[in-house]
Amino acid sequence: MTAPGASAAVDVGDERAAYLELIGRADERGAVGLVLGLLEDGVAAETLLLELIAPAQRRVGELWAANRWSVAREHGATAVSERAVAAIATRAVGEGAPARGRITVACTDGEYHALPTRLLAEVLRLRGWHVDFLGASVPGPHLITHLHRTGPDVVALGCALATRLPRAHATLTACQAVGVPVLAGGSGFGGDGRFARLLGADAWAPTADAAADLLTDEGLSVFPSPAEAPAHLSDEEYTHLTRRRGDLLPRAMTALTRAYPPMASYDARRLDATAEDLGHLLDFLSSALYVDDTGLFADFVGWTAGVLRARRVPAGALEAGLRVFHDELRDFPRARRILTRGIGAARDAGADWET
Amino acid sequence: MTTARPANGTAGTVGVAAGDLAGTPAAPDGRLLRAIVEACGEGVVVCDAGGVVVMVNAAAAGLMPGLAPGRPLTSGAAGALFRPDHPEGDSRRVDHGRRRLLVRRESFGVAHRAWYLRDVTAESARTGALLAERHRTRFLMEAGRRLSASLNTRRCARVTVELAAASLADTAMVVLPPGRRQAGWVRATGGRPLQEGTVGTAATASVPGLAEALAGFPPVPSRWLDPAQVPGWLLPEGFGPAGHLLVTPLPGNGVPAGALVLARREGGSSFDEEGETLVRVFASRAGAAISAAALYQEQSATNAILTADLMPPELPAPAGMELAGSLRAAQQAALIGGDFYDVYLPEPGGPGEPLVVLGDVCGKGARAAVLAGQVRHCLRALLLVERRIERLVPLLNRALRACPSPNPYVTLVLGALRAGRDGHARVDLVVAGHPAPLILRRDGGVSEVGARGPLLGALPQAPVTPVSVDLAPGEVCLLYSDGITEAFGGPGGREMYGARRLKDALATCAGMPVAAVVERLEQISTDWLGGAVQDDRALLAVQARP
Numbered sequence: 001m002t003a004p005g006a007s008a009a010v011d012v013g014d015e016r017a018a019y020l021e022l023i024g025r026a027d028e029r030g031a032v033g034l035v036l037g038l039l040e041d042g043v044a045a046e047t048l049l050l051e052l053i054a055p056a057q058r059r060v061g062e063l064w065a066a067n068r069w070s071v072a073r074e075h076g077a078t079a080v081s082e083r084a085v086a087a088i089a090t091r092a093v094g095e096g097a098p099a100r101g102r103i104t105v106a107c108t109d110g111e112y113h114a115l116p117t118r119l120l121a122e123v124l125r126l127r128g129w130h131v132d133f134l135g136a137s138v139p140g141p142h143l144i145t146h147l148h149r150t151g152p153d154v155v156a157l158g159c160a161l162a163t164r165l166p167r168a169h170a171t172l173t174a175c176q177a178v179g180v181p182v183l184a185g186g187s188g189f190g191g192d193g194r195f196a197r198l199l200g201a202d203a204w205a206p207t208a209d210a211a212a213d214l215l216t217d218e219g220l221s222v223f224p225s226p227a228e229a230p231a232h233l234s235d236e237e238y239t240h241l242t243r244r245r246g247d248l249l250p251r252a253m254t255a256l257t258r259a260y261p262p263m264a265s266y267d268a269r270r271l272d273a274t275a276e277d278l279g280h281l282l283d284f285l286s287s288a289l290y291v292d293d294t295g296l297f298a299d300f301v302g303w304t305a306g307v308l309r310a311r312r313v314p315a316g317a318l319e320a321g322l323r324v325f326h327d328e329l330r331d332f333p334r335a336r337r338i339l340t341r342g343i344g345a346a347r348d349a350g351a352d353w354e355t
Numbered sequence: 356m357t358t359a360r361p362a363n364g365t366a367g368t369v370g371v372a373a374g375d376l377a378g379t380p381a382a383p384d385g386r387l388l389r390a391i392v393e394a395c396g397e398g399v400v401v402c403d404a405g406g407v408v409v410m411v412n413a414a415a416a417g418l419m420p421g422l423a424p425g426r427p428l429t430s431g432a433a434g435a436l437f438r439p440d441h442p443e444g445d446s447r448r449v450d451h452g453r454r455r456l457l458v459r460r461e462s463f464g465v466a467h468r469a470w471y472l473r474d475v476t477a478e479s480a481r482t483g484a485l486l487a488e489r490h491r492t493r494f495l496m497e498a499g500r501r502l503s504a505s506l507n508t509r510r511c512a513r514v515t516v517e518l519a520a521a522s523l524a525d526t527a528m529v530v531l532p533p534g535r536r537q538a539g540w541v542r543a544t545g546g547r548p549l550q551e552g553t554v555g556t557a558a559t560a561s562v563p564g565l566a567e568a569l570a571g572f573p574p575v576p577s578r579w580l581d582p583a584q585v586p587g588w589l590l591p592e593g594f595g596p597a598g599h600l601l602v603t604p605l606p607g608n609g610v611p612a613g614a615l616v617l618a619r620r621e622g623g624s625s626f627d628e629e630g631e632t633l634v635r636v637f638a639s640r641a642g643a644a645i646s647a648a649a650l651y652q653e654q655s656a657t658n659a660i661l662t663a664d665l666m667p668p669e670l671p672a673p674a675g676m677e678l679a680g681s682l683r684a685a686q687q688a689a690l691i692g693g694d695f696y697d698v699y700l701p702e703p704g705g706p707g708e709p710l711v712v713l714g715d716v717c718g719k720g721a722r723a724a725v726l727a728g729q730v731r732h733c734l735r736a737l738l739l740v741e742r743r744i745e746r747l748v749p750l751l752n753r754a755l756r757a758c759p760s761p762n763p764y765v766t767l768v769l770g771a772l773r774a775g776r777d778g779h780a781r782v783d784l785v786v787a788g789h790p791a792p793l794i795l796r797r798d799g800g801v802s803e804v805g806a807r808g809p810l811l812g813a814l815p816q817a818p819v820t821p822v823s824v825d826l827a828p829g830e831v832c833l834l835y836s837d838g839i840t841e842a843f844g845g846p847g848g849r850e851m852y853g854a855r856r857l858k859d860a861l862a863t864c865a866g867m868p869v870a871a872v873v874e875r876l877e878q879i880s881t882d883w884l885g886g887a888v889q890d891d892r893a894l895l896a897v898q899a900r901p
Contacts, residue, residue: 026868026901071875072866079871110886112878136874137881139687139888148648149655151507167886179504179514246848269859275846 012043012052020056023084024069026076032087045092046126049119050209053081057115065303067310078115085115089122098130101153103215104180106134106143108159108168108188116186117158120208124156127212140171147180154220155180156211159188162195162300163283166238166290169199176200181220185211195291198230232292237332241286252278252324260320278321280304285325285335285342294338298345305349315350322346398472400437402428404465418456418472428470437470448475455479491633494522498637502644506651509541509551515605515615515641516543523634524617526591529605529641531613532649533559533569538613544591554588561586568604568614578602582621590618599625603638607646615641658689665691665724670698673709675774679873680713680895683881685838685888686720692891693723694836697731699738707742710734713834713895714767715789723891726760730767744769744785748811748819752787755812763812768792768834772897778828780899785819787811790840793858794824795831795872799865801858804832829901831872833861838892839876844884852883869898 015038022031035048060077063069069077105121107114114136121133132150134143147155155175159168165188172182184196184204193204203220205211214220233239241248253275257263266274281304288297305318326339383391389410392399398415400422402408406429411422419433428437436449436458446459457473501514512529519527520543528542533556542550560566562585564578580600590597598621605612615638619625626634670678684692693716701707712734716726730751737750748769755763766788773781784792788810791803808819824832835857842852860879864872873894880892 026866028868070866071863072871075864075871075875076867079868079874082870110881112874112881137878139690141688142690145655145688148506148651149659151505151510177504178506179501179510249846249848268855272856272859279846 012038012047015052016056016059019052020059020077023056023060023077023080024073026073026080028080028083031080031084035084035088036091039088039091045088046123046209048088049085049122050207053084054116054119054208057081065307065310067307081115082118085118085122089125092126098125099128100130101215102130102132102150103154103156104132104134104143104146104150104152105156106138106158107136108157108164108171109139110137110167111159111161111164111186111188112136113160113186114158116160116208117156120156120158120185120211123208123212124215129215140167140174143171144174144178147175147178152180154183154215156183156185157201158186159184160186162188162190162287162291162296163280164188165195165199165287169290172199172201176202183211183214183220190293190296195293195296198291230290230292232334233290235334237334238286238289241282241289241329241332241335245282245286248325248328249275249278249282251328252282252321255324255328256321259324260317262314262317277304281321281325281342285338288338289335292334294341297338298341301342301345302349305346309349315346319343319346319350398470398474400428400470400472402468402470404467409467415470415472418451418454418474436472448479487629491629494518494633495636495640498640502640505644506648508645508648508652509539511641511645511648512539512541512613513543513549515645516541517549518641519543519615519617519637520545523630523637524601525620525623526594526618528589528616529613529645530554530559530565530569530616531645532611538569542591544594547591550591558586558588562589562602562616564602565614565616568602570611582618589616594618594620596621598623601626601631601634603634605638605642605645607642607649610646610649612642612645612649662689662691662724665695665728667696668698671700671709673698673700673772673774675778675900676772676780677869677898677900678711678896679869679898681873681877681893683838683877683888683892684724685891687888689721691721691724693718693720693727694838694891694893695727695731696834696893696895697734699735701742707738709772710738710742710744711770711772711834711895711897712767713789713836713893714765715836715838715891715893717762717764719891726758726763726765729758729760730755730765742771744771744783745819745821748785748787748808749817752811752814752817756815758812765811767811770832770834770897775825778899780826780897782824782826782832782897783821784824784832785821787817787819790835790837790854792824793833793835793861794826795833795861795865797827797829797865799862801862803854803858826897826899828899829866830899831861831864831869832897833872833876834893834895834897835876836891836893838890839880839894842880842884842889842892844887848885848887852880856883868901869896872896872898 015034019031019034022034038048039045057078060069060074064074103124105117107117118133121131125131132146134146157168157172159165172184175182181202184201189196189204193206196204203214205214263274284297284300288294305315308318309315322339322343326336326343329335393412395412396414398418399412400408400415401410406427408422408424408426408428410424416422421430421433436451436456441447441460443460443462446457449456449458454474455476457475459471461469463469498518501518502511505511512531515529516527526542526544528540531539537553537555538559539553559569563580580602582597582600585597585600597618599619601617603615605615617634667680667682670680672678678698680696682694682696684690686692696713699710701709714730716723716730733751733754737747741747741750755765768789769785771783775781784804784806785808786806787808791806794802794804804822804824806820806822809817811817826832840852840854840857843849860876864875873896876894
């Protein structure tokens with residue numbers, strides 16, 4: 001059952017550098033031409049999506065984090081990849097009606113890293129599923145309305161950033177409440193899917209093809225037992241932290257100005273950026289509390305340290321920010337434990353820098 | 356305690372009670388004790404070591420007429436009741452004729468055994484009925500929970516057959532109300548995957564009672580079917596001969612919800628009266644759920660058609676330019692609102708240039724969306740007679756003032772797009788009561804277009820003056836609604852986003868494809884709101900092709 005000339009064994013590794021270079025210049029015509037040429041040469045569409053475009057996009061993220069690509073270049077590259085995916089999809093799909101079940105594919109509310117989820121949608125389409133792709137940042141009520149109207153067999157929910165996990169949890173619970181099982185995917189659910197399991201997703205897959213493999217005609221191969229509401233949430237630290245966010249951040253900014261003298265000379269834009277960084281720390285802290293995982297926060301701190309170092313922000317700034325939160329959150333024993341680990345991670349990253 | 360107890364530890368009684376309790380009132384003598392035992396409601400049979408009955412009270416004689424002193428205990432039918440291996444002190448339930456008896460054995464000394472018999476027929480029946488009732492209640496609760504979850508017809512039908520096949524029958528099928536030519540069905544059979552299919556409407560007429568049930572009116576009772584006359588499509592392949600078949604209508608809320616067909620295999624139990632009652636109660640719940648879902652489906656299909664026109668259009672790429680837009684409605688279920696944008700291309704080969712509009716009508720939600728849709732259509736019609744933007748706007752103002760809506764107020768930006776030389780694009784803009792568009796230059800500089808004009812729909816006159824902007828390749832003209840700049844949120848949660856931040860964000864987008872510009876601005880805005888959606892937000896960007 002192979003199309004003439006098609007061969008899954010074609011290695012697209014050699015084309016990756018060329019593709020990356022094209023999207024790095026936001027050269028839409030060139031990038032689309034490259035993938036369509038490969039498609040014509042017999043490379044399977046799924047191979048192009050998962051072995052050319054997906055790795056290139058991962059590399060784009062790394063290049064941005066290392067401050068080698070600007071935000072503009074990163075977004076430009078992603079926009080071009082979106083077009084390339086669309087071109088492949090138009091060319092490769094379209095013969096006959098989908099033969100398998102119906103699946104709704106959506107990104108969690110607030111989640112704008114849509115490309116990995118889009119790739120999943122296209123892979124499923126290629127494998128004969130009837131796919132409704134709802135796009136980036138899908139509000140929960142819209143998703144549920146869609147489920148009532150179309151009655152799919154499964155919802156595939158993408159979440160790239162762990163800060164969206166509480167909302168992903170609300171969404172997947174709502175989907176299950178209307179009787180539709182949820183397949184969770186994306187790095188937000190943890191590299192090993194542990195947060196998907198914790199939050200009661202019916203299944204989890206690390207990659208688009210693994211997800212497609214899980215979806216057999218018999219339905220979804222599910223986790224052995226449905227999870228109860230996570231017990232650690234009963235201490236309400238997550239709830240209180242979220243509620244206090246509005247007070248906490250301005251106080252942290254004031255405290256940080258005292259603890260980190262260079263801030264006194266920041267202009268409005270730089271102060272906005274610092275507040276945004278502190279906001280991200282707090283969001284990851286909230287999520288770490290939500291899923292009770294210190295590693296989640298420590299990983300984020302380590303990653304942030306790398307991003308800041310690439311932008312020549314002194315290592316002490318991050319640690320100072322974490323200490324401010326640690327001091328402010330006196331009544332939050334679990335949050336303080338997580339912050340202590342975070343401070344350790346920041347110090348380790350700083351030590352790397354010194355050496 | 357000085358009472359001599361039998362070695363087996365059973366409480367001492369008749370033989371020993373009389374003697375030892377010195378100082379207490381005189382104990383009853385043997386005759387009196389006998390009379391007491393005789394009057395006891397529980398049957399008492401005493402026999403000696405050889406198994407010969409020595410005493411039978413009236414209650415025991417009533418339960419077992421054959422028992423009499425001097426005869427062996429286990430003669431005749433009594434053998435099943437008085438088994439030699441009956442453990443001492445234990446009670447057993449034994450069915451005896453039409454009665455159910457509770458039998459207990461005790462030993463007294465070495466010589467005597469006593470058997471106690473209690474008639475528990477009525478009590479057992481009550482317990483059995485209670486358990487069955489509890490089982491039915493649990494089943495109906497589970498059915499209610501699962502059936503109420505979905506508003507999708509197909510899913511409700513699937514849940515119905517899954518529940519029925521698990522508790523009521525070996526196979527269960529829901530035949531949905533037929534369309535013009537065919538009816539959909541769903542079937543669940545224990546241990547097999549769910550099946551779905553369709554059957555011709557004519558074929559349903561061959562099943563007695565099914566056509567009436569599918570019609571929904573008037574409610575017909577369940578029908579027994581002769582398994583021999585059942586058409587093949589009614590049962591799953593390889594099911595074997597059906598012993599019992601029941602067709603029950605699914606009564607809907609004024610909308611026929613179809614019929615439930617249940618089958619049990621030959622040799623299985625038939626549907627008794629209580630079972631049939633349970634099926635009817637279940638069918639009424641399933642029917643209510645399916646018909647509610649059918650109503651919802653019909654309304655949401657209508658809704659989808661009505662709102663399709665209110666959704667933002669697919670954006671074309673006029674000569675030399677790229678367009679990108681984003682619309683996020685505060686109303687999150689249907690995604691419609693009072694912000695809108697649209698593009699009007701000239702007729703192929705006709706005069707005029709492409710026009711873009713982005714606007715915001717007073718209010719939110721469906722009401723605002725309807726007015727927004729009217730503004731878009733109104734513009735389309737007005738364009739047939741007038742393409743000059745500075746004249747279009749006053750015409751639209753007059754049309755709005757004639758509009759019967761209570762608050763037909765609209766703010767908007769209207770732009771005419773023209774391809775220029777060397778890849779440049781020219782955008783002529785008029786602004787009516789709306790935030791002025793922003794221009795992103797190649798070097799990252801951002802400026803505001805200096806055009807102003809009044810809100811539309813309020814005053815008799817709406818004079819506007821067009822402003823012309825030249826875009827070099829890659830440069831962007833951004834139209835946006837106040838939902839972006841007036842969004843409250845940010846790190847502290849209470850700050851307004853404001854034009855300064857929007858300009859800063861736009862400045863970081865120099866060199867991006869226009870789709871990426873719009874997506875990034877939308878993302879920043881959504882992050883700023885932090886999940887607290889307040890207003891509709893619209894963005895529309897025009898870029899001279901890089």
